[in-house]
Amino acid sequence: MQRTVIIDALRSTAFDQPINVRGWVRSRRGNKQVSFIALNDGSTIKNIQIVVDLTKFSEDELKPVTTGSCISATGILVPSQGAGQAVEIQLTELEIYGTADPDQYPLQKKGLSMEYLRTIAHLRPRTNTFGAVFRIRHNMTMAIHTYFHQHGFFNFHTPLITASDCEGAGQMFQVTTKNLYNLKMDANGKIDYSDDFFGKQTSLTVSGQLEGELAAMALGKIYTFGPTFRAENSNTPRHLAEFWMIEPEVAFIQKDELMDLEEDFIKFCVRWALDNCMDDLEFLNQFVDKGLIARLQAVVNTDFVRLSYTEGIEILQEAIKNGHKFEFSCNWGDDLSSEHERYLVEEHFGKPVIMNDYPKDIKAFYMKINEDNKTVQGTDVLFPQIGEIIGGSVREESLDKLNAEIERRNIPMKDMWWYLDTRRFGSAPHAGFGLGFERLMLFVTGMQNIRDVIPFPRTPKTAEF
Numbered sequence: 401m402q403r404t405v406i407i408d409a410l411r412s413t414a415f416d417q418p419i420n421v422r423g424w425v426r427s428r429r430g431n432k433q434v435s436f437i438a439l440n441d442g443s444t445i446k447n448i449q450i451v452v453d454l455t456k457f458s459e460d461e462l463k464p465v466t467t468g469s470c471i472s473a474t475g476i477l478v479p480s481q482g483a484g485q486a487v488e489i490q491l492t493e494l495e496i497y498g499t500a501d502p503d504q505y506p507l508q509k510k511g512l513s514m515e516y517l518r519t520i521a522h523l524r525p526r527t528n529t530f531g532a533v534f535r536i537r538h539n540m541t542m543a544i545h546t547y548f549h550q551h552g553f554f555n556f557h558t559p560l561i562t563a564s565d566c567e568g569a570g571q572m573f574q575v576t577t578k579n580l581y582n583l584k585m586d587a588n589g590k591i592d593y594s595d596d597f598f599g600k601q602t603s604l605t606v607s608g609q610l611e612g613e614l615a616a617m618a619l620g621k622i623y624t625f626g627p628t629f630r631a632e633n634s635n636t637p638r639h640l641a642e643f644w645m646i647e648p649e650v651a652f653i654q655k656d657e658l659m660d661l662e663e664d665f666i667k668f669c670v671r672w673a674l675d676n677c678m679d680d681l682e683f684l685n686q687f688v689d690k691g692l693i694a695r696l697q698a699v700v701n702t703d704f705v706r707l708s709y710t711e712g713i714e715i716l717q718e719a720i721k722n723g724h725k726f727e728f729s730c731n732w733g734d735d736l737s738s739e740h741e742r743y744l745v746e747e748h749f750g751k752p753v754i755m756n757d758y759p760k761d762i763k764a765f766y767m768k769i770n771e772d773n774k775t776v777q778g779t780d781v782l783f784p785q786i787g788e789i790i791g792g793s794v795r796e797e798s799l800d801k802l803n804a805e806i807e808r809r810n811i812p813m814k815d816m817w818w819y820l821d822t823r824r825f826g827s828a829p830h831a832g833f834g835l836g837f838e839r840l841m842l843f844v845t846g847m848q849n850i851r852d853v854i855p856f857p858r859t860p861k862t863a864e865f
């Protein structure tokens with residue numbers, strides 16, 4: 401018989417008709433007359449109840465039906481007698497696909513810690529929490545593609561292996577086929593890459609922006625959506641070594657329009673979650689973060705604050721004057737740390753902040769320099785609980801100014817001649833940003849650790865699964 405997915409079975413009104421569902425057993429309980437199997441197939445957070453009449457099935461037949469086992473259940477769909485579900489299935493035919501030894505299956509108990517579940521990341525998608533997180537993750541992917549498609553952006557695929565360091569932070573994982581036990585050095589003791597696979601030193605990309613800018617100078621509005629890699633040794637709840645980034649790049653827009661795009665885009669994604677993921681959000685709101693749904697609704701309905709870095713520093717200094725203690729200093733020119741960002745967003749304003757016009761020395765080389773020659777048109781979005789969720793900027797479109805900045809910073813541009821060609825041939829004002837997909841996921845799910853919103857996290861000293 402053809403399988404019905406449980407999300408459809410639960411909505412069905414084809415009562416007294418045969419139906420077949422397949423999935424993993426969440427629990428089995430009952431008494432001498434009747435046994436109840438809670439079955440889940442991942443299509444929804446909700447289980448369907450299978451009712452087993454023990455005059456028709458023997459204990460022996462039911463013995464393999466333990467938590468974690470996989471079964472196919474055929475029966476008659478009926479309105480449920482009990483509370484908690486609209487329909488249930490009276491079992492007529494049972495097939496066991498795979499057993500799960502109760503003495504060994506790790507997901508027997510409820511309330512397992514997030515830390516423990518990370519050690520069984522190959523099984524954790526079968527829990528309610530991770531099922532919800534990964535269904536929402538899919539929905540956020542759809543929201544992102546939908547938003548850009550509806551707004552006339554083209555999805556553009558940028559390379560993962562690259563010879564350039566976009567952010568200039570030197571946090572790149574090298575890619576090589578060289579024999580690390582027998583490295584050839586040149587006369588200066590430097591590694592000779594001429595005989596390496598690509599004939600030069602290459603790494604995994606930290607950002608698709610540079611290639612994205614090339615595309616925007618031809619297609620007008622593009623976005624990338626792919627994995628990015630950072631070898632930063634930050635063991636925090638907000639950093640991954642492998643994360644997904646969405647990077648739109650748009651020709652002919654200025655700073656205000658860039659900030660409009662950042663705000664509109666995030667709100668669209670959050671609204672999508674509220675419109676399409678309510679069952680999962682309600683579960684997370686109940687068991688993970690009681691303020692979640694209210695916070696999502698608040699963000700959709702609020703105007704983000706737009707604040708220059710200089711104004712931000714003034715507010716922080718005022719707070720210090722009034723007795724607020726920060727661990728790190730915050731004088732003009734300092735990179736704000738997350739305690740500063742969180743003070744502004746959570747305590748001072750109580751809503752998201754788009755901070756802009758940063759000192760040029762704490763930002764990347766490609767940002768457009770303001771008239772004051774001290775600040776650049778960066779536009780980062782800071783979120784409650786998360787801190788920086790978007791990093792963006794207007795790009796410097798003048799070849800002379802860009803070259804001067806590259807020289808000032810001593811950036812090796814030998815392998816980036818192609819990037820400078822955008823400024824040489826038909827340069828145009830343009831701007832873009834990068835949204836950290838897992839940071840968005842943290843916000844939308846209320847999960848506390850970034851390791852718990854990606855299926856198989858890569859962090860310092862962990863690359864299991």
Ligand code: 4AD
Nearest residue numbers: 607609639640643647789790791792833834836839
């Ligand atoms: O601020 P970042 O470094 O900006 C860029 O890479 C630009 N090239 C983007 C652009 O303008 N096209 O990174 C962008 C975002 C951050 O705001 C943050 O959300 C996320 O990427 N991010 C990380 N997420 C998880 N783990 C990490 N280690 C991250 N580093 C950055």
Ligand code: MG
Nearest residue numbers: 780788790791
């Ligand atoms: Mg940044």
